[in-house]
Amino acid sequence: MKPLHRHLVSTSRKVLCTAALAASLTTAAVVTTAPTADAGEAEPGPDSPQANDRGNARLDLPDLVADPPPAPGSGAPEGASGIPATALDAYRRAEISVGVALPHCKLPWQLLAGIGRIESVHASGYGLKADGSTEKPIRGPRLDGNGFASIKDTDKGAWDGDTEYDRAVGPLQFIPSTWQTWGADGNGDGNRDPNNLYDAALGAGLYLCAGDRDLSDPASLDKAILSYNSSREYVNSVLGWMRQYQAGATDVPNPPVGNYPTPPPGSLPTPPPAPVTPTKPPTVPPTAPPAKPPTKPTEPPKSPATVSGLTVLGEPKITAEAGTVFAAAPKVKAVLSDGKPAVGETVTFEVGTDSSGTVFEGDGKVSAVVKTDKDGIATAPALKAGDKAGEKPGAFTLRATLYSQGKGSATGSRSFTVSFDGTVTPGAKPAPVVDALARTGTKPLTAVQGSSFVGVEVKATAKGAAIAGTKITAALVEKDAKGAWVPVDPAARTPFFKGEGGKELHTVALAPTDADGLVVLPDLFTASAPGAAATPAEPGTYHLRLVTENGVELILDLTVTAPPATPTTPTTPAVPKA
Numbered sequence: 001m002k003p004l005h006r007h008l009v010s011t012s013r014k015v016l017c018t019a020a021l022a023a024s025l026t027t028a029a030v031v032t033t034a035p036t037a038d039a040g041e042a043e044p045g046p047d048s049p050q051a052n053d054r055g056n057a058r059l060d061l062p063d064l065v066a067d068p069p070p071a072p073g074s075g076a077p078e079g080a081s082g083i084p085a086t087a088l089d090a091y092r093r094a095e096i097s098v099g100v101a102l103p104h105c106k107l108p109w110q111l112l113a114g115i116g117r118i119e120s121v122h123a124s125g126y127g128l129k130a131d132g133s134t135e136k137p138i139r140g141p142r143l144d145g146n147g148f149a150s151i152k153d154t155d156k157g158a159w160d161g162d163t164e165y166d167r168a169v170g171p172l173q174f175i176p177s178t179w180q181t182w183g184a185d186g187n188g189d190g191n192r193d194p195n196n197l198y199d200a201a202l203g204a205g206l207y208l209c210a211g212d213r214d215l216s217d218p219a220s221l222d223k224a225i226l227s228y229n230s231s232r233e234y235v236n237s238v239l240g241w242m243r244q245y246q247a248g249a250t251d252v253p254n255p256p257v258g259n260y261p262t263p264p265p266g267s268l269p270t271p272p273p274a275p276v277t278p279t280k281p282p283t284v285p286p287t288a289p290p291a292k293p294p295t296k297p298t299e300p301p302k303s304p305a306t307v308s309g310l311t312v313l314g315e316p317k318i319t320a321e322a323g324t325v326f327a328a329a330p331k332v333k334a335v336l337s338d339g340k341p342a343v344g345e346t347v348t349f350e351v352g353t354d355s356s357g358t359v360f361e362g363d364g365k366v367s368a369v370v371k372t373d374k375d376g377i378a379t380a381p382a383l384k385a386g387d388k389a390g391e392k393p394g395a396f397t398l399r400a401t402l403y404s405q406g407k408g409s410a411t412g413s414r415s416f417t418v419s420f421d422g423t424v425t426p427g428a429k430p431a432p433v434v435d436a437l438a439r440t441g442t443k444p445l446t447a448v449q450g451s452s453f454v455g456v457e458v459k460a461t462a463k464g465a466a467i468a469g470t471k472i473t474a475a476l477v478e479k480d481a482k483g484a485w486v487p488v489d490p491a492a493r494t495p496f497f498k499g500e501g502g503k504e505l506h507t508v509a510l511a512p513t514d515a516d517g518l519v520v521l522p523d524l525f526t527a528s529a530p531g532a533a534a535t536p537a538e539p540g541t542y543h544l545r546l547v548t549e550n551g552v553e554l555i556l557d558l559t560v561t562a563p564p565a566t567p568t569t570p571t572t573p574a575v576p577k578a
Contacts, residue, residue, distance in 0.1 A: 043211025044227040050178040052149035054168045055141040059125040059260040066121050068252045080248035086130055087122035087197055088251045094201035100348045100369050101403030105209035106216040112201050114241035123171040127257030132187055132198035135257045140168035159194055170194035172204045182207040184415045188399035305336040310402050310416035318420055322387035322427040325361055330380040330420050332400045334372050341376025348401045349380040356394025356424035357386025385424040394424035432462040434470050437546055437554035446559045449536050453524035459517045466517030470548055475507040477545040485545055493537050495524045495558055526560050
């Protein structure tokens, strides 16, 4: 086993106590008879290449970098541990993805965080970026047998830059041969990169859950961690950090790249002895039995077909107006290695890298789980375009991921991810709301009894700008006993509009305002046609109320005056005739 202090350099006293508690609670024993987890094994164990003494890539970081406190005012619970924002997001996304694919496993993201803390301090000091990559490569010690396990090169230097021996790579320190089997695409970019924290977190989750493990069971959890690093001290340290994060964790800014040294190595463990192959006792040939007719050799059983691919059906770009439902439903198709549809497979659709606020319409969430149908097709539920982008187009990525355990094949657990590019266009601008009505003229509105009010013009505006298309209702009104405006009595003699056939109207709907926000009222009459029997409006002041659809009103005073008196011509008395 590895010495405890090699795994606990720079560990705070608080976490040391937590790790000690975890050690006292660990009940499962080291399994020494587990099968070797080479490529194709369903369940890696403590004898897998990943579990070898491989060192780690932790840097000797200052305490404030290794264990940053939450920012003041962040709302984090007291005693919460800070985790770089990208790392925390990667661990949580991996928990969701694995939970969908392998719900029986019950993988907690805090377990991945515990491993990430031990292996590379969440890539701190290496320049962790928002996309999960790092500015500097993360590589563990050379595994040449000098203080660590001896593992000859398996990747031709593709990941670790070493063509003679392997090195553990990335923030979660995968052996290249382990990554070849368990590598995953956690960020939907089409690559499986152990140096990317999103990919590494998902790959680690699938690795730990292999073999139908239930990580809520302490023995299975113990066995899973031992398959990652076969050291009791390592198990206890990971459990200590896991429980520390379960007690409270919050995101902190990604720390910048730095020139930090590696911690001094501790005493080196004694390499385990090479396995001894037992010598078979000599066999005594039996007496030859009677010859039998030759039998036809039986064909080896065929491996069951496994998922071999996931493709986008139709256009990979989807567009909708803000606040509306996407007309085209994203679809993907899964196929098996024999070319047939992959029926009943679980596909996770997830909205990511979103600046628009797009969600699934049914439940308002950003992820949805769908089963492939008889044709191997999975159709995403209705997507509703968000409106967070405002007047600018919004963009998002919709990822569709299928996880396959690959049982019965030599490919191990695999994941397939395809993406749709989503665009949310700004919605039609709502019409400005009218906030004022005003008469364009300034002279008092006056008409002589028997004449008309002609050419009364009003203007609708919003913040001083003319508003076209405003609908206005005009009505003759009077005040009731409480001082509120109410329609006039229809039988009262007031000014009026004329409808069809000369019908007298006290309320009319005006034509919508023009491009300049203007509308001219119909003529208001004070009397019927000459010779009509109706009595004209009495001299006095009347009130016309103009109201828009949104309740903006204007009261106009209409004054009816009596006609001027007709002057009388004096009569000349008749002169009597002489």
